[in-house]
Amino acid sequence: MDLFDDLPLHLPDAELDLRRHWLAPACADRWLQQLLAQTPWTQPQVFLHGRHYPVPRLVAWYGDAEASYRYSGLVHQPLPWTPLLAQIRARVEAAAGQPLNGVLLNYYRDGRDSMGWHSDDEPELGPDPLVASLNLGGSRRFDLRRKGHSRIEHSLQLEHGTLLVMRGATQHHWQHQVAKTAQPVAPRINLTFRLIRTQS
Numbered sequence: 577m578d579l580f581d582d583l584p585l586h587l588p589d590a591e592l593d594l595r596r597h598w599l600a601p602a603c604a605d606r607w608l609q610q611l612l613a614q615t616p617w618t619q620p621q622v623f624l625h626g627r628h629y630p631v632p633r634l635v636a637w638y639g640d641a642e643a644s645y646r647y648s649g650l651v652h653q654p655l656p657w658t659p660l661l662a663q664i665r666a667r668v669e670a671a672a673g674q675p676l677n678g679v680l681l682n683y684y685r686d687g688r689d690s691m692g693w694h695s696d697d698e699p700e701l702g703p704d705p706l707v708a709s710l711n712l713g714g715s716r717r718f719d720l721r722r723k724g725h726s727r728i729e730h731s732l733q734l735e736h737g738t739l740l741v742m743r744g745a746t747q748h749h750w751q752h753q754v755a756k757t758a759q760p761v762a763p764r765i766n767l768t769f770r771l772i773r774t775q776s
């Protein structure tokens with residue numbers, strides 16, 4: 577297995593588009609500082625095996641008014657777009673080639689913050705979800721495994737200014753995680769833009 581392969585990515589049954597240095601470093605620095613300062617972070621609780629646990633990261637959900645979203649077992653109403661997030665959305669939409677009406681901000685304060693194995697396959701994301709993930713701050717490892725298997729097949733290093741777009745059948749066949757690490761890592765913000773489909 578070849579960890580940290582460079583482009584192009586050829587994972588079967590997945591469509592991954594990794595764009596390193598997608599953002600100029602000065603712009604990435606500015607957006608990171610502004611988002612750290614402006615965002616009203618929350619730490620939702622998940623209910624597992626009869627107990628509540630705080631998720632191991634901070635989050636915020638922004639979007640169009642109709643883009644309510646379920647994560648960690650809760651329905652979240654979106655905060656309205658800030659001028660900065662509207663600007664970032666426009667850039668990411670242009671890169672993804674489709675409209676995106678919501679964004680989940682994840683704030684990994686240090687290596688103890690993480691996100692467990694999952695697919696972004698909630699029904700409101702439609703049959704072939706497109707998730708466009710912009711990475712700011714500390715670099716973290718993003719692992720991929722096939723659904724139903726425990727072996728990590730591929731890992732990507734998501735660095736400051738990198739955009740990762742997942743589309744097509746990726747979420748049907750693959751899960752991803754950002755594991756905890758004992759190595760010192762700088763604070764990181766990941767923005768995952770999505771299109772929430774609403775009945776109407």
Ligand SMILES: O=C(O)CCC(=O)C(=O)O
Pocket residue numbers: 680682691696709718734752753754766768
């Ligand atoms: O932080 C990351 O790179 C992953 C975030 C993620 O998978 C998600 O928000 O669904």
Ligand SMILES: [Mn+2]
Pocket residue numbers: 694695696752
């Ligand atoms: Mn995800």
